[in-house]
Amino acid sequence: MKVFARLSAGAAVAAAVAAGLIGTAASSARTTRSSKKSSASSFTLGVVADTGGLNDHGFNHLAYVGELAAHAKLGVKYQVLVSTSSADYVPYLTKEAENGDKLVVAVGFDFTDALGQVAKEFPKTHFAIIDTPAQTIPGKPKNVEGLIFKSQQSGYLVGYLSGLVSKAKGYKTVSTVGGQDIPSVTAYIAGFQAGARAADPKIKLLNAFSNNFADQAPCETLADNQIAQGSKIVFQVAGGCGLGALQAAKQHGVYGIGVDADQGYLGSYILTSALKRVNNAVFQATQDLLHGKFTGGGNLVYDVNNNGTGYGRLNAVAKPYAKQLQKLLAEIKAGKINVPTTMLVK
Amino acid sequence: MTDQTPVLELRAITKRFGPVVANDRVDFDLQAGEVHALLGENGAGKSTLMSVLYGLYSPTSGEILVDGEPVRIGSPGDAIAHGIGMVHQHFMFIPVMTVTENIVLGSEPVKRGSGAALGVLDRRASRRRVQELSDRYGLAVDPDARIEDVSVGMQQRVEILRALYRNARILVLDEPTAVLTAQEITELMAVLERLKADGTAIVFISHKLGEVLEIADRITVLRRGRSMGTVPRAGATEQSLARMVVGRDVIFRVHKDAAQPGRTILSVEDLHVRDDRDLEAVRGASLTVRAGEIVALAGVDGNGQSELVQAITGIREPTAGRIAVDGTEIAGRGVRAATAAGIAHIAEDRHRVGLVLPFTLAENLALRRYRQPPLSRHGWLNLKAIRELAVRLVEAFDVRGGGPDSPASALSGGNQQKLCVAREIDSDPKLLVAHQPTRGLDVGAIEFVHSSLIEQRDAGKAVLLVSLESEEVSALADRVLVIYGGRIVAEFPPDVSDEELGIAMTGGAAAAA
Amino acid sequence: MKSSALKRAGRSAVIPLITVLTAFVLAGLVMLVTGNDPLSSYGAIFDGTGLNWLFPWVSGHNRTIAAQDLQQTLVAAAPLVLTGLSVAFAFRVGLFNIGAQGQYTVASVIAVWVGTVFTSMDPVIHIVLAIFLGALVGAGWAALAGWLKAAFGAHEVISTIMLNWIAIWVASYLFQEGGPLQGTQALGNPVSNTIAGNLHLPVIWGNPELQGLDVGVFLALIVAVLYWAIIRRSTLGYEVRAVGHNPTAATASGMNVARSYIVTMAICGAFAGLAAGIDVFGWEFQVSSTTISTSQVGFLGIAVALLGRNTAIGTVAAALLFGALETGTAAINLNPSSINPELAPQLTLIIEGLVVLLVSTDLIALRLLGLPRKLGWGKPQAATARGDALAVDDPARDPAEALRPEPGL
Known part of the structure; x- marks a missing residue:
């Protein structure tokens, strides 16, 4: 009943706003965004979000944050379109390209085929796509660069932390809830599992895929099951769906680990978050292009060394291990640890 | 009637629904201890007027006086508070609850003392009161019976009891006889007489001239939303009332020549049919209808006539037995086969x-x-x-x-x-099955249906008439079959007396036959 | 006769129009309260739908953009017409088909599978076969719910919801990593194989590479005409309407109600299946687990049918509205200074939500306007279903009675 959920959500928003009408009245007229350096540049950065929307607490949100940063610091104009279905991918990319955008960022592998079609038609426009190697775009267009992340590193760091916490507290099991069995998800989980075992070789690992990135319910159910099987730390890698997994962790009094963005704001039960700094990538790609650098047909790889991956804020339980984590981070940076991308336990 | 203040008075009530005027300046008054009938065709505005009285609709204009005082009745609750009770055409019960429980529903007596705070029901007190009222008016209601187990007539008496339980002084009965057998109607009339003697004022809504003349003290006729006047029973005749109701003279008994039956058209042999609850409703019924005759199937409702008709018309599959139309076997072959064989069906509903x-x-x-x-x-x-x-x-x-x-x-x-x-x-068709073809109709329409059936007979069609009304049976039938308990228990000539028919319909003839 | 029929049609359009306008006004209030200018926003939305293409004074680059937008509006509307008709047809027989999404899903799977195998087949026959088989399986999927209703009395709302989830999960499984239908070039992504370029539906307007308007929209319109013809001109449609209004009377007239339920649902499923066919061969060309779980086209069909009052014309119009809304609201994002891009998609939902809310309460509008119920959906079924044979004052003639809401909707 997604449509009803959607529609009733719409109605709820309308009602909430109506309530606001009585409360704060018309004084809430939002100050219009003033673009500081708009005269400085005719460069436009366009972002096309996938169906997760900008409020996904994840990579769509981060892409938008990066875009705003580029707008603020680099003075570029910006536009963002939010897809409501896969039918929007081609027209929205087209719309951005036609609008004279110098760089159009497609957020997520879902855009693979659509981008192949559009990039071919607009050879003068630059495109970038998150989480997808440029070589996998149909036609291998030269005006597309892939922005890819070694998210297994982030997974390894938070996995290691989970292992340390488990060992100290006597936890036997930690678990992961993935959105789908796809590389951008499994890399995280593979890193997590390797990290956890590195810290606590006897730790039991559970994993489940929700096949969903939007609806919280399936992830919550999966996490419930894992917690019932003894999991004390739940790492979500399922975008908006995964928030349900964290919710389950909260309800059962166990720990959760956020993903992509720093989700520590959800509460003190969030041990930490495995970061994928899409915002940095979007900003970086824009800056590079402004400086005449564009990796057409190739990829920009983000990892611990260029601050693309890492871990977020630590809660009280995790704080004592901050030093160990710093050390681990340095080791990964130095290439002393090679983090696998294949999951130990599916 | 005397000139004392009427207990109820409706003054110039008008009720509009958009452009439709359902009641147009209708006056109506009611004295204590009288039965005042409200007579009129379908859609004449009788039910609307009573809905206004009972607070279901608010009138567009006009006023309501109780004991000479103007009152505002905005809801059934107001009506009850003013001592107005309504007995609806469609009973409003919870079938699995007992008579007492249904009666007290909405005004449950609560135990005094510690029980009051908890809302504990005082079942014993309410049961006692129901029993008292029942005895006083001779309603013969068992307070502990479940509603689903009692007859329609009993359910109606429970409705009356419910109104009395709430201290109704004014009782509105909306088409009370429509669902009753002849025997039950007689009983109802007796109950109404007792209520009347006790000072209860009764509004009796009906379109049946005979029973109105039998019970009412005064009669108000509505036609197209307007009052055609109020007449005392004395001096009123069926003819005079009918003229007021339809605005012209009405022939009551359609002229009919002697039947000239031809070959057998419908032949039903040892038919067994189960009802929706999978109980055997027709248990070995056999009958024939010949061309050029009207055979009336008389019986108290619920004795298998509906299932019998459904089997003949192909709607319901019989479990055993034969049905042939002019030699074509159709039992269990469905509606289309029945239609193809020459059956037409005027449905009861x-x-x-x-x-x-x-x-x-x-x-x-x-x-x-x-x-x-x-x-x-x-x-x-x-x-x-x-x-x-x-x-x-x-x-x-x-x-x-x-x-x-x-x-x-x-x-x-x-x-x-x-x-x-x-x-x-x-x-x-070869066979016309008419199942209660005049139910709920006014006199003008009844006349039309009756003459149509006779025309069909005279045109050589076989007609099977299923009716609950003895008047209709005697007006139309060439032969009368009585169905009781799923079997045909008696056959009478058309001039059979009501008493004889009544005995057979209630199972008396089964023993005799 | 003709003119009165026209007048009737005109009158029955009044309420939906009021509903939609009210929804827009309320959503405009929302914009106002949140500090945005509703007029300029609606102007942007209108331009975003591409409907400004119809104005001859729109020229040059703007005209190119408008054309593309209008193409997208029509591409989005075409499947909504079909899923809307799918829901509407079921309503006609008195069933609530919530299963259009599932029927759409199974049909997508079949269409994309057939479209990516048998590669040596003649392209035209191949496309027709794939779309036909998709519609057929969609029909079977829906007929299952009809059969469960006819044979066991299982409520179609429950069974179609369950069938939706079965369809969605099975389809997700088929394309996921390691799933039996995952594409050979998918490289870890949960998508099917891609349909070859010579099997795409011809694009009649715009750039075929940029999702121009394909002939699917004609198929949708043809089905709308077919729908009208079945409902109004065929014995099947006559039976469907009779059963929908009064199954008891239909049975007594020799109609087979159980069969009607199954046949009707099968037709509904075929409509939803055709929607999948034109999507897969028109612009999608592949199916992924993600699109399966995020697609709303079947669910939106419910709103489309409600707003379109289960008529062919109404459904087409409502589908256009919903298609235009989806396309048009994207445009206001292009100027992030007018509406916060994080909130803009919610605006579409607010308008859609308000439309559904108001459609379901349009009886209030009727009452406020003092209009007789006849303008709306015809007689309430309640009067027939409640067994009013004993009623003397016919409730169907009582205008107050007639204002009661239709059961089951």
Whole structure:
């Protein structure tokens, strides 16, 4: 009943706003965004979000944050379109390209085929796509660069932390809830599992895929099951769906680990978050292009060394291990640890 | 009646629904200890007027006085507070609860003392009160019986009890006899007499002239939302009332020549049919109907006549037995086989079974034959042919209130029934099954249906009439069969007395036969 | 006759129009309260739908953009017409088909599978076969719910919801990593194989590479005409309507109600299946687990049918509205200074939500306007279903009675 959920959500928003009408009245007229350096540049950065929307607490949100940063610091104009279905991918990319955008960022592998079609038609426009190697775009267009992340590193760091916490507290099991069995998800989980075992070789690992990135319910159910099987730390890698997994962790009094963005704001039960700094990538790609650098047909790889991956804020339980984590981070940076991308336990 | 202040007075009540005026400046008054009948055709505004009185509708204009004081009745709760009780046509009960529980529903007595705070029901007190009231008015209601287990007549008495339980001084009975057998009607009349003697004022809504003349002290006639005047019973006759009701003279007994029966058309042998609850409702019924005769099947409702008719018309599959129409075996072969064999069926319930109310007249008239040329070919309808059929039948059967393209729901009950009759007769059947064909109809429409049936008989058709009304049976039948307990228990000539018929219908003849 | 029929059609359009306008006004209030200018926003939305293409004074680059937007509006509307008709047809027989999404899903799977195998087949025959088989399986999927209703009395709302989830999960499984239908070039992504370029539906307007308007929209319109013809002109449609209004009377007239339920649902499923066919061969060309779980086209069909009052014309119009809304609201994002891009998609939902809310309460509008119920959906079924044979004052003639809401909707 997604449509009803959607529609009733719409109605709820309308009602909430109506309530606001009585409360704060018309004084809430939002100050219009003033673009500081708009005269400085005719460069436009366009972002096309996938169906997760900008409020996904994840990579769509981060892409938008990066875009705003580029707008603020680099003075570029910006536009963002939010897809409501896969039918929007081609027209929205087209719309951005036609609008004279110098760089159009497609957020997520879902855009693979659509981008192949559009990039071919607009050879003068630059495109970038998150989480997808440029070589996998149909036609291998030269005006597309892939922005890819070694998210297994982030997974390894938070996995290691989970292992340390488990060992100290006597936890036997930690678990992961993935959105789908796809590389951008499994890399995280593979890193997590390797990290956890590195810290606590006897730790039991559970994993489940929700096949969903939007609806919280399936992830919550999966996490419930894992917690019932003894999991004390739940790492979500399922975008908006995964928030349900964290919710389950909260309800059962166990720990959760956020993903992509720093989700520590959800509460003190969030041990930490495995970061994928899409915002940095979007900003970086824009800056590079402004400086005449564009990796057409190739990829920009983000990892611990260029601050693309890492871990977020630590809660009280995790704080004592901050030093160990710093050390681990340095080791990964130095290439002393090679983090696998294949999951130990599916 | 005396000139004392009426307990109830309605003054110039007008009720509009948009452009429709359902009540137009209607005056009505009621004295303590009298039965005042409200008489009128379908849609004359009787029920609307009483809905205004009971607080279901608020009047567009006019006022209501109780004991000479103007009152505002905005809800049934107000009406009850003013001592007005309503006995609806459709009983409003919870079937699995007992009589007492249903009666106290909404005004449950709570135990005094510690129980009060908890809302503990004082069952014993309420049961005692129900028993008292029942005894006082001779209602013979068992307070502990479950509603689903008691007869329709008993349920009606429970409705009356419920009103009395709430101290009603004014009792409105909406078509109380429509669902009752002759025996139950007699009992009801006796109850009303006792209530009257006790000072209760009664509004008796009906369209049946006979019973109105029997029970009412005064009679107010409504026609098209207007009061045609109030007359005392003394001096009123069926003829005079009928003229007031329909605005013209009405022939009560349709003229009928002696029957000239021909060959056997319908032959039912040892038929067994189960009802919806999978109980055997028809248990070995056998009967025949010949061409050119009207055979009336009389019986108290619920003795298997519905299931028998459904089996004959192909709606319900019999478990055993034979049904032949002019030699063609049709038992269990479905409606289409029955229709093809020459059966037409005027259903007992035109709203639920006979018509598709939102359909236009034309669409309704096509229901029997829409699959055959010229109404359709190769699965596609011929709208022109359907419309032509409708124009012809609406004209021939004098259906009023709408054209071929109006919805059937826009017609009055009588015209809806004309629509059913037109459709069935036009199919040129060998056997016409008419199941309660005049139920809920006013005198004018009854006259039409009766003469149609006789015409069909005289045209050599076999007619099987199923009726609960003895008057109808004696007016139309050439032979009377009595159904009791799923079997045909007696056969009478048409001039059988009501008493004899009544005994047979209640099982008396089974022992005698 | 003709003119009165026209007048009737005109009158029955009044309420939906009021509903939509009210929804827009309320959503405009929302914009106002949140500090945005509703007029300029609606102007942007209108331009975003591409409907400004119809104005001859729109020229040059703007005209190119408008054309593309209008193409997208029509591409989005075409499947909504079909899923809307799918829901509407079921309503006609008195069933609530919530299963259009599932029927759409199974049909997508079949269409994309057939479209990516048998590669040596003649392209035209291949496309027709794939779309036909998709519609057929969609029909079967829906007929299952009809059969469960006819044979066991299982409520179609429950069974179609369950069938939706079965369809969605099975389809997700088929394309996921390691799933039996995952594409050979998918490289870890949960998508099917891609349909070859020579099997795409011809694009009649715009750039075929940029999702121009394909012939699917004609198929949708043809089905709308077919829908009208079945409902109004065929014995099947006559039976469907009779059963929908009054199954008891239909039975007494010799109609087989159980069969009607199954046949009707099968037709509904075929409509929804065709929607999948034109999507897969028109612009999608592949199916992924993600699109399966995020697609709303079947669910939106419910709103489309409600707003379109189950008529062919109404459904087409409502589908256009919903298609235009989906396309048009994207445009206001292009100027992030007018509406916060994080909130803009919610605006579409607010308008859609308000439309559904108001459609379901349009009886209030009727009452406020003092209009007779006849303008609306015809007689309430309640009058026939409640067994009013004993009623003397016919409730169907009582205008107050007639204002009661239709059951089951």
